Amino acid sequence: MNFPLMPDQASNFARPYDALFFVLTALTILFTILVGALVLFFAVRYRKGSRVDRSGAVESHLGLEITWTAIPLLLGLVMFWWAAKLYVETRQPPKDAMEVFVIGKQWMWHLQHSNGVRENNELHVPVGVPVRLTMISQDVIHSFFVPQFRIKQDVLPGRYTQQWFVASKPGKFNLFCAEYCGTQHSEMGGYIYAMPPQEFQKWLASGGDKKRPNQPTMADLGKALYDRLACANCHGPQDTERGPSLYGLYGAKRRMTDGTVVEADASYIRESIKNPYAKINESYQNTMPEYRELTEEDLLNLLAYIRTLGTAKAPGPVLGNAGPAQIGGANR
Amino acid sequence: MSTAAPVLHGESPKAPPSYLQAGHTIKSWLLTGDHKRIAVLYLISVSVFFFFGSLAASMIRIELVSPRGVMLESDTYNKVFTAHGIIMIFFFLIPAIPAVLGNFLLPIMIGARDLAFPRLNLLSWYLYVAGGLCGVLAIAFGGVDTGWTFYTPYSSMYSNTNVTLTIIGAFIAGFSSIATGINFIVTVHKMRAPGMTWFRLPLMVWGSYATSLIIVLGTPVVAITLLLVVMERVFHIGVFSPELGGDPVLFQHLFWFYSHPAVYIMILPAMGVINEVITCFSRKRIFGYHFIAFSSLAIAGLGFLVWGHHMFVSSQSMYQGMVFSLLSYLVAVPSAIKVFNWTATIYKGSVRFQTPFLYVLGFMGLFVVGGLTGLFLAAMSTDVHLTDTYFVVAHFHYVMAGSNLIALLAGMHYWWPKMYGRLYNKKLAAISSALIFVGFNLTFLPQFVLGSRGMPRRYFNYLPQFQDLHVASTIGSWVLAAGLFLTAAYLLASFRQPKGMAANPWGGRTLEWETTSPPTTHNFEGQPVLQHGPYDYRPEPAAVGVKELAH
Numbered sequence: 082m083n084f085p086l087m088p089d090q091a092s093n094f095a096r097p098y099d100a101l102f103f104v105l106t107a108l109t110i111l112f113t114i115l116v117g118a119l120v121l122f123f124a125v126r127y128r129k130g131s132r133v134d135r136s137g138a139v140e141s142h143l144g145l146e147i148t149w150t151a152i153p154l155l156l157g158l159v160m161f162w163w164a165a166k167l168y169v170e171t172r173q174p175p176k177d178a179m180e181v182f183v184i185g186k187q188w189m190w191h192l193q194h195s196n197g198v199r200e201n202n203e204l205h206v207p208v209g210v211p212v213r214l215t216m217i218s219q220d221v222i223h224s225f226f227v228p229q230f231r232i233k234q235d236v237l238p239g240r241y242t243q244q245w246f247v248a249s250k251p252g253k254f255n256l257f258c259a260e261y262c263g264t265q266h267s268e269m270g271g272y273i274y275a276m277p278p279q280e281f282q283k284w285l286a287s288g289g290d291k292k293r294p295n296q297p298t299m300a301d302l303g304k305a306l307y308d309r310l311a312c313a314n315c316h317g318p319q320d321t322e323r324g325p326s327l328y329g330l331y332g333a334k335r336r337m338t339d340g341t342v343v344e345a346d347a348s349y350i351r352e353s354i355k356n357p358y359a360k361i362n363e364s365y366q367n368t369m370p371e372y373r374e375l376t377e378e379d380l381l382n383l384l385a386y387i388r389t390l391g392t393a394k395a396p397g398p399v400l401g402n403a404g405p406a407q408i409g410g411a412n413r
Numbered sequence: 414m415s416t417a418a419p420v421l422h423g424e425s426p427k428a429p430p431s432y433l434q435a436g437h438t439i440k441s442w443l444l445t446g447d448h449k450r451i452a453v454l455y456l457i458s459v460s461v462f463f464f465f466g467s468l469a470a471s472m473i474r475i476e477l478v479s480p481r482g483v484m485l486e487s488d489t490y491n492k493v494f495t496a497h498g499i500i501m502i503f504f505f506l507i508p509a510i511p512a513v514l515g516n517f518l519l520p521i522m523i524g525a526r527d528l529a530f531p532r533l534n535l536l537s538w539y540l541y542v543a544g545g546l547c548g549v550l551a552i553a554f555g556g557v558d559t560g561w562t563f564y565t566p567y568s569s570m571y572s573n574t575n576v577t578l579t580i581i582g583a584f585i586a587g588f589s590s591i592a593t594g595i596n597f598i599v600t601v602h603k604m605r606a607p608g609m610t611w612f613r614l615p616l617m618v619w620g621s622y623a624t625s626l627i628i629v630l631g632t633p634v635v636a637i638t639l640l641l642v643v644m645e646r647v648f649h650i651g652v653f654s655p656e657l658g659g660d661p662v663l664f665q666h667l668f669w670f671y672s673h674p675a676v677y678i679m680i681l682p683a684m685g686v687i688n689e690v691i692t693c694f695s696r697k698r699i700f701g702y703h704f705i706a707f708s709s710l711a712i713a714g715l716g717f718l719v720w721g722h723h724m725f726v727s728s729q730s731m732y733q734g735m736v737f738s739l740l741s742y743l744v745a746v747p748s749a750i751k752v753f754n755w756t757a758t759i760y761k762g763s764v765r766f767q768t769p770f771l772y773v774l775g776f777m778g779l780f781v782v783g784g785l786t787g788l789f790l791a792a793m794s795t796d797v798h799l800t801d802t803y804f805v806v807a808h809f810h811y812v813m814a815g816s817n818l819i820a821l822l823a824g825m826h827y828w829w830p831k832m833y834g835r836l837y838n839k840k841l842a843a844i845s846s847a848l849i850f851v852g853f854n855l856t857f858l859p860q861f862v863l864g865s866r867g868m869p870r871r872y873f874n875y876l877p878q879f880q881d882l883h884v885a886s887t888i889g890s891w892v893l894a895a896g897l898f899l900t901a902a903y904l905l906a907s908f909r910q911p912k913g914m915a916a917n918p919w920g921g922r923t924l925e926w927e928t929t930s931p932p933t934t935h936n937f938e939g940q941p942v943l944q945h946g947p948y949d950y951r952p953e954p955a956a957v958g959v960k961e962l963a964h
Contacts, residue, residue, distance in 0.1 A: 088867045102795055102865070109785040116752055116781050120774065123759040128766065129696070138761035141701045149753040150746060157742035157788070164792030165735050171797060172731050187571075221567040222661055224726065224801060228867025231798040235727045237662065238566060239655025242728045255876070259801040259869045261560050263567060264488050267872035356658070 091254055091275065092230035093247040097167055099231075105160065171232065174245035178213035181206070182299070184377045185216065185223035185236040187262055188269035193378070195385065197298045198289035202271030204256065205289065206248050207281035213245040215347070219377050224260035227273055233259055240348045248275035303386025306379055310372070324369065325362055329391040336363040350387060351380050429938075431834065431931040446531030447934055452517035453832070454538050459513060460901075462504040462545060467894070469497035474856075474890040477883045480875050487873040491558040492574065494871060498561030503583050504545050506817050507675060510682035511628075512541070512593060514824045515621045517832060519597060521925040521932060522615045524606025524941040529599040533592050540589035547582030551575040560871060562672070565653035565664040569645040577646055580639045587636040590678075594628035597621055606924075608943030615923045615947045616705055620685025623709040627674045627681075627716060635671030638664065662727055669720035677716040679813045680780075681709055683820030684751055687776055690823050691755050693921045694770035695762030698948040701754040708747035715744040725796045734793055741791035748784050752777065767919070768842040772823030775850040776816055783811025786861065804864025807857045815853050822849070822900065829904065830918050834931045837907040841899060848896030855889025922954060923947045 086106070087099055126133055181204065184191040192200045206212045216225055216236040225244065226233040229252075234244040248254075258269035276284065288294045297305070307313065315324035325335075330345050338361045343349055352359050357369040375383070432449045435441070442450055472493050476483050485493065516534065520527050528534050551557055557579045559568040568576050601614070601622045614622075641652045642664070651657025653664045692699040699705065721729055721737030729737075755777065764770065786808045789795045799805060830836050859882040864870075868879045875883070917926040924947070928937050 084862075086862060086865050098794055098798060101792065102789070102798075105789050105792065105795065109782070109788075112785055113778075113781050116756060117778060119756050120759060120777050123756065123762070124764045124766070124770075124774070127695075127759065127762050128764045130763075135761045135763070138697065139700075140698050141703070142757075145753075145757065146701055146704050146750070150750055153749040154743075154746050157745060158739075160788060160792055161739050161742045164794045164796075165738060168725070168734070168793035168797065169731060171794065221571050222564060222727075226801070226867075226869060228798065233726050233797050233800065237655075237728055239661070240728070255867065257867070257869045261491075261564070261567070261871040263558070263571060264491065266491070267487065267869075267874045359658070 088228045089252070089254070090229070090249070091252060092227075092232065092249050094167075094171055094231045095229070095249070101160075101163055101167060104163075108156065108160075171244070174213040174243065175211045178211035178245055179207070181212055181214050182381050183214050183216035183225060183236065184219055184381070185225070185258070185269075186219040187221065188258070188265040190225070190256065190258075190269070190271055191378070193299065193381065194285060194289070195299050196285060197296045197302065198285055198293075199291075200289060202256070203274065203290070204271075205274045205276060205281060205284055207278040208248045208251050208275050210278060211245055211247050213243060215241050215243050215381075217241050217351075217377050217381075221262050222260050223258045223262050223269065226257040226259035227254055228257070229254040230273070235260055241351070248273070251275050251277055299382050299385035300389050301386075303382035303384070304389075306383055307386055315369070324365065327387050327390050331388050331391070337361060338363055338365075347384055350384060354380060354383065429933045431929060432934045433833070433931050435934045444535070446527065446535060448516050448520050448528050448531065448534060449832070449932065449934075449936075451534050451538050452513050455508065455512040455516060455541070458538075458542060458545065459505055459509050462500050463509075466497055466500035466505055467897070469493050469500065471890060471894065473497060474887040476873075477875070478880075478887050480877045480880050482873060485873075488558065489556075490873040491560075491871070492552075492556035495557050495560050496552050499548060499557070499579060499583070501814070502561055502675070503586050504541075504548060506679045506813055507590060508541060508586075508593075509817065509821050510686060510824065511597070511621060511624055511678075512537070514617075514686060514821070514828065515597065515624075515682060516593075518828065518925055519600060519618060519621055520604065521928065521936050522618050522923060523601065523604060523609050524924055524937065524943065525600065525604035526935045526937070528596045529604055530596050534596055537589045537592040537596070540585055540592065544582045544584070544586030544589060547578055547585060551578040551582060554578070562668065563639065563642055563664075564668075565642060565645070565659075565661045566655070569642045569652075569664075570654045570656065577643050580643050584636050584639055587632045590628045591632050594625035594632070597625040598629065601625075606941045606943060609924075610943075610946075612703065612706070613943055613946035614706075616688035616699065616702065616709075617682075617685035617923075619706045619709050620681045620683075620688070623713040624678050624681045624685075626710075627678050627713050631671040631674045631678075631717070634667060635675075638667040638671070641667075662724070662729070665724055665727055666720065669723045670717070673720040673723065674713075674716045676809070676813055677712050679817045681712060683776070683817045684709070686820045686824035686827075687755065687773055689921075689923065690769045690773050690827050691758055692948045692950065693827070693919055693923075694765045694767055694773070695759050696765070696920070696950045697758055697762035698950055699754070700757035700760075701750075702946075702948075704750055705754050708750045711747040712744060715740060715747070719744055719791075722791050722796070723800075725793050726800055738791055738793045742788070745784065745788060745791070748780075752781060752784075765919075768837075768839055768846060769823045769827035769919075771843060771846040772819050772826060775846060775853075776819045776823060778850070779811050779815040779819060779853065783808060783816055787812065798867075799864055801870055802864035803860040803868045803870055806870050807860035807864060810857045810860075815857070819849065819853075822846070825904070827919065828925075829907070830914060831925060831930045831932070833907070834912045834914065835907045835910045836914055836918060837910075838903045841903040845896045845899040845903070848892055848899065852889050852891070852893030852896050856886050856893055857889070859883075859885045859889070920950075922949050 090096055180195050182193040190202050192204045218236045218238040220238060223236040224233055225236055230246045232244055232246050234242055252275055254273045256271045256273055258266060288296055315321060316327045318326060318328055320326045333345050334342050335345055336342050343360060354372050356371060358367045361367055432447055476485050476490055554575055557574045557576055559572050559576055601618060644650050645652050645654060649657060651659040653659040653661050688699055719737055719741045721733055722741045725734050789799055790808060826842060863879055863882045868875060916930045
């Protein structure tokens with residue numbers, strides 16, 4: 082077709098999404114024509130002066146009212162349910178998904194693979210493998226939008242959001258920022274390169290486009306930072322008076338001084354580093370310094386390292402239940 | 414039955430001067446308490462804002478002819494689309510129908526001399542002008558670049574433009590809305606003429622009443638929210654910015670809690686106008702009066718419960734999203750009920766293809782397309798792809814801009830003789846209604862395709878593959894502009910026509926047509942007393958429906 086309504090179908094979500102889209106389009110066209118034709122037909126047929134039978138016109142008709150209330154209602158409920166089901170799938174990444182970390186900032190995308198390979202405004206992914214994006218913004222709200230994959234998720238400052246996809250064919254696809262973010266909003270984009278899996282593995286192992294093999298992984302970088310900041314002075318293998326141990330912290334439930342129970346997910350741990358007084362563990366005091374100068378990249382590396390100290394819910398993805406957005410994850 | 418003979422005011426030989434003749438000084442206009450004069454003041458000021466909003470729109474359209482821009486910088490482009498949105502929404506679409514047609518007609522339609530609080534009504538207009546001036550000053554001093562949605566933390570912490578002044582303008586204009594809303598509600602409750610029961614109210618009054626409820630309940634929320642943005646900008650209190658311990662998504666909840674119902678503030682009065690025009694030019698009592706009246710209230714109520722459908726990709730929880738999606742489908746039903754009832758009204762009518770009815774046909778087309786494309790965005794999974802693209806832009810222009818504007822034009826053409834006692838050139842009117850309809854569709858239909866193909870909104874530069882559709886859209890905007898200029902021209906030219914036309918040129922069967930055109934300052938001589946409801950379009954209707962008591 083020379084006049085496509087949709088971009089290429091390049092992910093697992095594209096086909097089911099397009100099916101719903103075309104059914105909605107068909108219904109829209111059908112009802113527009115139906116109403117348009119009836120209105121025009123009646124208006125012309127019953128124009129002033131035309132000799133047609135006008136007897137028996139009524140001012141209201143309960144049966145008709147019920148009919149044209151019920152039909153749109155039922156059709157609407159079907160569409161709602163169909164769309165909601167598809168949406169739920171888009172919010173439930175498989176546990177074995179490959180992880181990529183996304184940092185949005187005015188006006189670029191910064192992407193990082195867990196083995197440490199970094200990319201700017203480009204993301205290489207393997208075809209046929211579920212990929213989970215854990216995303217955060219360094220400044221304002223952005224939105225990670227890949228039309229050919231039919232995915233979009235806002236990227237917020239201050240907490241993690243996530244989305245996932247399986248690229249279904251090799252190729253180069255558009256990446257846009259979809260949430261207005263200032264002067265160069267329309268420049269904040271790039272490309273997703275979907276590659277055959279073997280090719281991708283080779284690409285990743287050789288250090289990506291920058292060809293820096295054997296570079297430190299995110300967890301290595303996080304460990305270096307953990308040591309440099311001397312986190313272990315208070316957060317060692319055992320709980321101390323000064324601070325609780327972080328071993329096995331990931332995904333654990335912690336009781337706070339105000340009695341609430343919080344799951345130690347990525348957003349919680351991030352907050353506890355940047356702004357430790359927001360929530361304080363029971364039987365501890367607010368003695369920890371605020372590490373406000375850490376960048377989002379530093380924080381992601383620290384999280385990757387803390388994850389290697391063990392999780393309460395093994396096995397899980399590095400940033401398992403990222404973000405309060407949580408989006409189904411907490412209930413699995 | 415009373416024995417007193419019904420009196421037609423238009424035929425009264427000693428009628429006092431019309432409201433237009435009741436005083437000729439500028440002071441008599443600027444200090445007037447007459448709802449009709451205030452409506453004229455609003456018509457002038459709303460038209461000025463519409464002109465500037467359209468100017469901004471034309472700049473946007475010209476800029477988008479080329480993928481790399483034509484004449485603006487990206488910063489300027491961002492300020493222009495922001496100005497377009499803010500002017501059109503806060504200073505045109507929201508006040509247009511209620512403050513112009515509602516103000517003029519609501520008291521007359523219910524047989525009252527004026528609104529309940531005439532001076533509050535005048536204050537509303539001054540607040541509107543003051544708010545508008547703040548907006549104009551903000552633009553004159555360099556503009557604002559946040560988009561009309563003012564999303565945080567961009568608006569509260571990052572933008573270096575005149576956000577504060579703009580928000581103060583919107584805040585003040587909000588109080589103008591609130592005052593008008595209160596005035597309408599009290600008027601409908603307390604000022605109805607004897608015999609004007611709730612179910613004898615013209616449906617335009619029902620629409621204005623439902624709108625006023627939304628305004629009074631919703632506007633304070635957005636006013637406070639916008640004020641919080643200013644407080645965060647100026648005093649760095651942490652409400653929305655995560656750096657200060659706030660939550661940026663909280664802003665979206667508060668903003669859309671008002672701004673989604675605001676869409677119904679724009680469309681309910683428009684629907685009210687369509688009711689009046691469709692029944693008059695079909696010469697048939699409106700079909701399903703009660704269903705139409707209650708569907709307005711249903712829209713006003715349900716409209717407050719659907720704001721979260723703007724936030725399916727903003728990190729809102731999945732289950733929350735489901736509730737919002739379901740409720741959004743429910744709120745579509747009352748709108749569908751109205752459309753089907755209008756269609757049934759035409760059936761077996763006696764249709765006059767006069768200008769106002771041509772606009773009704775246009776309205777039906779735009780509203781049905783606009784409403785149905787809303788279902789793509791209320792559906793959670795399709796919204797993921799379509800939100801923040803041109804699909805959304807096209808959708809909301811169909812429902813709030815196109816439908817509202819065309820309904821306003823339908824109403825202006827219907828009540829122009831009532832307001833000014835003059836008729837316009839009907840041939841030119843028919844041509845311009847066609848230009849506006851074709852131009853509008855040519856402008857915005859391509860944008861649906863742009864959006865579904867993945868073109869994000871608020872983009873200064875775009876991929877070359879989107880250019881053809883942008884060019885089509887821009888050409889459409891010129892056709893639309895031509896239609897609007899033509900309309901302005903023949904409406905203004907009508908003032909050179911002699912007066913002295915019939916008081917009721919369309920044969921309308923609602924109370925406003927039972928007085929002179931233009932009406933006198935007190936609308937009616939004496940007190941109208943209703944004998945039956947509106948829309949008696951039988952060939953031999955019961956007297957005029959109004960009987961006057963002596964003073």
